[in-house]
Amino acid sequence: MKTAIKVKCSKGSLIVIRDFVNKWLTERAITGVLANQIVLAIDEACANSIIHQHQCDGKSNIEIQMSLEAQTVHVEIKDTGNAFPITRYKPRAINDIIRKRNKGGMGIYLIRNIMDEIEIEQKADHFIYKFAKHINGQAL
């Protein structure tokens, strides 16, 4: 059973990542809103990397690895360069985003709202986002 995927840094890869994560979750009977939230958090982190870290440079890659342990879904997103400081990001109020007519600024907020644990492991030439989501008996 496939537990990892490596994709090119293009926006078109986002649907490939979502399909992979959805399939992985379905195989473990994690479905519905909970599954969508996990997919969404991973999609937001990968979109951030692909668009802002790599400027959609198809020569770069990111790698997503999934595992399930003790009723917790663990996600690792491996990327090159320097990590975006997800854990230190200060969320903005939705009314402020509306008033300023912004299109962005909500992805990191969603990741932090959805995931129970967020960690960044920074290495010399790459970093890993480590997310964990407790699923309370919903998996096989």
Place this chain on the structure above:
Amino acid sequence: MEIIEKQQNGYYTLTPVGDLDANSSLEMDACINGLLQKDIVNLHIDCSQLKYISSAGLGVFISFIDEIEQKGGKIIFSHLTESVFDVFELLGLNQIVTIVTNGEEVSPLFSS
């Protein structure tokens, strides 16, 4: 993603089909921008065929809310799936925009 556009009596219905993510949000952005350029400011977003929405997809709608209101228009969402509604809820957007469950509720809201 495909966007089905339908002119109604006093408003415009947009039906996104598939996933509205960082890749496809530009199409929705161009579509709404084009309608506002033509002074079409009453928009109904029919989410019955929307399978997935990310912050980039929602960001398109969010970025036009102020302009639509300034121009005296409305944006109304209908037929949200449980997962799509959950994304609205996670961002608190369900408290700010009008969301209806039934398509029949849409037309009277644009008349009021």
